[in-house]
Amino acid sequence: MRPEARPRVGPGTREAPGPRGTAGARDAPGPRESHAVLSAVTRVYPGARPVAALGPVDLDLRAGEFFAVVGPSGCGKSTLLDLLAGLSRPTAGTILFEGRPVDGAVPEGLGIVFQEDASFPWLTVRDNIAFGLRRAGTDPAETARRVDYALGFMGLADFAAAYPAQLSGGMRQRVCIARTLVTRPRLILLDEPFGALDQQTRLLMGDELLRLWRETGATVLLITHALDEAAMLSDRVGVMSSRPGRFIDLVETGWPRERDSRLVAEAGFGTVTARLWARLRDESLKAIGGPGATA
Numbered sequence: 001m002r003p004e005a006r007p008r009v010g011p012g013t014r015e016a017p018g019p020r021g022t023a024g025a026r027d028a029p030g031p032r033e034s035h036a037v038l039s040a041v042t043r044v045y046p047g048a049r050p051v052a053a054l055g056p057v058d059l060d061l062r063a064g065e066f067f068a069v070v071g072p073s074g075c076g077k078s079t080l081l082d083l084l085a086g087l088s089r090p091t092a093g094t095i096l097f098e099g100r101p102v103d104g105a106v107p108e109g110l111g112i113v114f115q116e117d118a119s120f121p122w123l124t125v126r127d128n129i130a131f132g133l134r135r136a137g138t139d140p141a142e143t144a145r146r147v148d149y150a151l152g153f154m155g156l157a158d159f160a161a162a163y164p165a166q167l168s169g170g171m172r173q174r175v176c177i178a179r180t181l182v183t184r185p186r187l188i189l190l191d192e193p194f195g196a197l198d199q200q201t202r203l204l205m206g207d208e209l210l211r212l213w214r215e216t217g218a219t220v221l222l223i224t225h226a227l228d229e230a231a232m233l234s235d236r237v238g239v240m241s242s243r244p245g246r247f248i249d250l251v252e253t254g255w256p257r258e259r260d261s262r263l264v265a266e267a268g269f270g271t272v273t274a275r276l277w278a279r280l281r282d283e284s285l286k287a288i289g290g291p292g293a294t295a
């Protein structure tokens with residue numbers, strides 16, 4: 001947890017003013033255009049012993065793509081997400097979202113699902129999920145419709161009136177995912193959103209995320225430690241080095257837009273996963289200082 005990087009309240013996402021498809025769409029870039037661009041971005045955490053956490057990183061996130069980031073623990077993935085979300089500032093380099101600099105505030109149209117459980121303990125599941133929509137002044141009937149839908153697809157319908165303390169860790173995480181997705185961000189940043197879920201639920205949630213991605217046309221940047229998840233869900237996977245994290249490989253998966261977790265049975269799936277692991281193995285050894293790590 002980086003205290004300086006986390007908003008005290010709010011799901012870190014804002015609804016576009018007006019109904020989706022008018023104001024939201026006006027700003028949205030067309031397919032294949034750059035949606036977010038990081039140029040020579042670095043982040044050093046200052047202190048008695050400064051930590052070079054990230055970079056230099058260059059990344060051109062294309063509009064509408066599903067991009068996954070994998071990398072060793074502590075390589076700077078969450079740092080990258082915080083920078084892109086405007087929750088902290090780069091030490092050097094520039095970040096653009098929809099052509100405008102990201103500068104110390106979460107841009108409108110960007111939604112975040114944090115690595116930690118960020119549910120509001122004083123609100124019910126329903127009110128947690130409705131939080132961003134209410135704050136944005138969305139019509140109550142539309143809010144109720146979207147929240148009911150999210151409760152359904154997240155398997156939380158029976159717990160709408162429960163408080164987070166009455167839920168399992170995985171259920172709380174689903175509340176956080178739903179809370180961000182109901183606001184329909186144009187760029188969705190997810191930091192290990194399925195970390196607390198069992199494998200079966202992870203696969204099904206992945207399918208749900210893919211469906212949502214297809215329906216909304218949003219751009220997705222997903223940080224995950226699960227190589228199979230990255231390989232299954234993404235159009236491209238960025239493989240990061242050990243800290244300070246840089247992209248050492250960008251793997252195009254070549255999957256069709258219509259896809260789901262049944263991809264794991266495809267021969268090509270093993271090829272992608274194997275390439276990711278080949279690139280990551282040395283970096284992971286370096287990150288834990290293990291034997292056999294090449295310098």
Ligand SMILES: Nc1ncnc2c1ncn2[C@@H]1O[C@H](COP(=O)(O)OP(=O)(O)OP(=O)(O)O)[C@@H](O)[C@H]1O
Pocket residue numbers: 001002003004045051052053071072073074075076077078079080115243
């Ligand atoms: N607020 C902070 N102050 C100082 N150092 C920090 C801070 N936040 C993160 N770091 C350091 O920056 C480095 C990158 O951290 P980050 O959380 O971005 O890694 P990560 O790739 O997300 O790791 P994980 O996979 O374990 O979540 C780590 O060495 C961490 O100790």
Ligand SMILES: [Mg+2]
Pocket residue numbers: 077078079115191
């Ligand atoms: Mg992290």
